Amino acid sequence: MNQLQDTAEKISSMEIRGAGRIAKAAAIALRDYAGSLEAGSIEEFSSLIENAAKLLVDTRPTAVSLPNAVRLTSRYTSADVEEARKEIINNAERFIKQADDALHKIGEIGARRIRDGDVIMTHCNSHAALSIITTAFDQGKDISVIATETRPRRQGLLTSKHLLDHGIPTTLIVDSAVRYFMKEVDTVIVGADAIAVNGALVNKIGTSQLALAANEARKNFLTAAETYKFSPNTILGEFIEIEERSINEVIDKNTLAGLPKLKVRNPAFDITPPEYIDLIITDVGVVPPGMAYTIIKEHLGWEIGEMV
Numbered sequence: 001m002n003q004l005q006d007t008a009e010k011i012s013s014m015e016i017r018g019a020g021r022i023a024k025a026a027a028i029a030l031r032d033y034a035g036s037l038e039a040g041s042i043e044e045f046s047s048l049i050e051n052a053a054k055l056l057v058d059t060r061p062t063a064v065s066l067p068n069a070v071r072l073t074s075r076y077t078s079a080d081v082e083e084a085r086k087e088i089i090n091n092a093e094r095f096i097k098q099a100d101d102a103l104h105k106i107g108e109i110g111a112r113r114i115r116d117g118d119v120i121m122t123h124c125n126s127h128a129a130l131s132i133i134t135t136a137f138d139q140g141k142d143i144s145v146i147a148t149e150t151r152p153r154r155q156g157l158l159t160s161k162h163l164l165d166h167g168i169p170t171t172l173i174v175d176s177a178v179r180y181f182m183k184e185v186d187t188v189i190v191g192a193d194a195i196a197v198n199g200a201l202v203n204k205i206g207t208s209q210l211a212l213a214a215n216e217a218r219k220n221f222l223t224a225a226e227t228y229k230f231s232p233n234t235i236l237g238e239f240i241e242i243e244e245r246s247i248n249e250v251i252d253k254n255t256l257a258g259l260p261k262l263k264v265r266n267p268a269f270d271i272t273p274p275e276y277i278d279l280i281i282t283d284v285g286v287v288p289p290g291m292a293y294t295i296i297k298e299h300l301g302w303e304i305g306e307m308v
Contacts, residue, residue: 019194020099020128020229049088117141124190144168145163192280193229197235223272249266
């Protein structure tokens with residue numbers, strides 16, 4: 001259980017961050033936990049797996065990739081403990097491989113939307129978006145990137161380092177300069193923490209202002225999303241919860257002490273309406289936001305009854 005709790009704590013504290021990385025970490029944690037679990041009956045095994053799954057899912061309420069990964073990994077049909085254990089381990093291995101393959105496929109598919117000479121703007125630190133950008137660069141396309149700082153945790157610095165290490169010319173800007181620099185941009189590419197049934201994008205706070213500025217400037221706005229980032233529960237009308245994190249990420253305690261009446265809020269994500277999204281680049285192809293329902297039904301393969 002210690003390794004499982006350690007993973008949960010790292011996800012909660014954002015030591016493990018990014019929807020795809022969170023999903024893989026959860027699958028690995030469940031695989032290892034199931035592999036070492038001692039249970040005298042299938043009922044005891046089921047109870048322990050359910051508790052482990054809940055521990056992981058409760059760490060980050062917005063990243064749909066997390067419950068999707070946990071659900072896909074923790075499924076089993078056998079009434080025998082050893083067989084159920086094997087099913088979970090196999091599920092996890094399959095999910096991890098598919099997640100790695102998805103990034104490669106998104107890179108190959110998305111790079112076709114990048115032209116030689118393009119200036120690309122990106123936000124936060126998305127492995128899927130980075131896969132597209134680096135694949136296009138590796139194909140010999142002369143591109144450059146404008147990366148937002150992404151306050152308050154400044155994930156844009158991680159993105160900038162990744163791009164510079166790859167040899168891609170990169171400029172870092174503060175989040176509030178997005179509209180100012182949009183005139184220099186050809187395409188905006190961001191990742192996704194979740195895609196709702198109507199094609200709306202839930203992603204790092206500030207994404208919606210990129211989309212709005214891109215729409216105003218008539219620039220392409222693309223989001224890169226593995227299929228496991230689509231949210232099945234939104235078919236039933238559920239909202240995706242927007243996580244609010246500690247105000248200590250925004251303002252230090254000493255400064256706050258001098259402003260006792262100040263209210264501080266720190267939403268980690270925002271919602272971009274589908275009308276501001278040109279295309280969603282997935283591991284099964286490029287789709288318009290209106291096809292989100294099809295992705296959920298055909299590629300996640302969950303029936304409505306399973307989600308109730």
